[in-house]
Amino acid sequence: MLLKNLTLQNFRQYKGEQILQFSADSNTNVTVILGENTSGKTTLIQAFNWVLYGNAHFDTKDFLLNLEIANQLKRGETEYVKVAVELIHDDMEYIISREQLYDCVSYGEVKPRQSAVRIQYKSSDGQTGFIEENDVVDTINEILPEDLSSYFFFDGERIGNLGRNDKSGRQDIAQAVKGVLGLNVLDNAINHLAGGYKNSVIGKFKNSIDIVGNENLIRLKGELNAKREKLEGKKLSLEDVKKMIGYYTSEKERLEQVLKDNKETADLQGKIEVNEAEIRRLEKRISDIRKRLINDFSSKAPFYFMQPLVKNAAHLLNDTKEFDYGIPHMHSESIDFLIKRGRCVCGTEIITGNEAFHCLMDQKNYLPPQSIGTLVRFFINDAKHYQESSNETYETIEERYKDFRECVNKISELRSENAFISKEIQGKVDVGQTEQQVVQFKKKLEDAEDEKDSLVKEIGSLETECDHIDNQIRSLAFASEKNKHIQLCLEYADLITNTLKGFYAKKEQEIRIKLEQRVNEIFTKMYHGKRKIVINEKYQYAVETPNLTKEFQAMADKSTGLETITSFAFISGIVDLAREKISSEDLDIKSEPYPLVMDAPFSNADEKHVANVSHILPQVAEQVIMFVMHKDWMHASKVLDARLNKKYELIKKSETHTEIKECK
């Protein structure tokens, strides 16, 4: 199938009639439509979905009429939305058009009618006509089956998801595998045959077993129903737990990615914490130094400052012999004795207050222990001692003060550094909080996994018990003639189900391996490196780096650019398989070309990868139609210009009006 053109009439922001022509040339097979965000690129991809299948994934999916047109409608007036796509399939030209009328029922109230689709054809021999209304849907599905269409029309979000190896990406790949090989058909058949214990072919056969009049059967049936109810309840709980696990996992992965993207911020926050700890340590040290300084000053400073005075005094006293007024070998106690006796050695009477008394009291000042000479001697000794001890005082205080200043300066430095770092990380993610959230989600995930394991065990036990009762019912029930027919139907249903399940498992594995091969063929052409992609049975993929053991694979760097390349490799691989599948369904097997329509394919790729992807895409699909932003086109055009045939620009006139302009 090749697209020739797309015509839009009043479809969303495309007011009036606007046409896009697509290149179908085998050499210059690229059509580019340039447009910034909100200019209407995604609307164009949705236009394909709507015209072919009547689907449109907008918030206002039921209202597609251009709002300016709708606003101008008067009561009783009608306007229409129309999209038409002209294409070539199997040597036949088709014009598929879908139209929807809108009626203005009152001022400001415009209501849509049911849309109608028709197909006009023109064969290679010039014959034209319209496809019968009843055959329209079948014809569209023959051209491009709806379940495969999403592998030919890619929007930017899906492109990103495929490469990110998250839940939505894996589901997308799993769906691709089912759709591509017709596993959807098998999957549906298996579900209808044995999907639920009530709502399935096997369930209905079991429920139709006649138990009337048989007490044992009635009892067993009752038991079985009760166990089945419990089992269904557990299965629902398991689904809920799986959803929670999915949610917790994706949140944890998202937050871990945030931490990874903000490693620099984390390091800076760590530095702040280290600095703050050091500041606290230095502040304590300053407090200790302060106490010691005060202590030293209190105890030693007076002697230090007294030093010059004491030194001079000691010198003076040392040189002077005049201070020795004392009577040799006489003590102050001798004077006391004489005063007490009342008579001096010379015979003079000593009475308290007389002259002799005063002379003796005066003399007492010059006798030990109060003799000036003694005091002077003591003073000279003390002065020597003070001098010695205060020699180190200055150095000690100086050292302590130096230490004090260093701590103060260091604290000031660290505070400045922290202020600078805080400014740097202002507005950025709070890494500490994010780390806490990761821990919380890990715990929730652990608990949910435990709950899941417990439910799985319970479900397993219940299923075994149900099977056991089931077998008892069967052996009792099928003794009766009435139930023998049902027994046979059940046996055939079981046989068919088991055969289909076996076939499904085998085919799914085959296609998954095939997909892995195709993806790697394309990946090696796009990626400058020696990595390869491996897909497991859960559709989780891993990008393996050569020469690394399993333990170190997860640590190898995985950039956004690698994710983008991986997305494109998957898209190309899936498109390849889808084409093969569609072609193989024709009796006359030939290789039908198919287009690849992509919205914002380069958003997350760097210049080198844009070039690689641009180089490979035109080779993967016969027709490439891209909706691209100007900034991305700058890099892609260097490679794609040689394959470019048509180029358009989306000109946003207003929020409700975009025009398509061809760039010559």
Added chain:
Amino acid sequence: MSSDLDHYKAKKMIKDILELEKNNLKTKKLNNDAMIDKIRKMIEAEVKKCY
């Protein structure tokens, strides 16, 4: 399980069921309940033919 099952008959039923599913995937005319009913009746009819 009874050993009287005709595997050729079973293969035919598989083919018919898959054809039914393939058509319904395209046309989406029948919902799940209707499909289950149709398949059940198909098996009953085939089993009735020879037994």
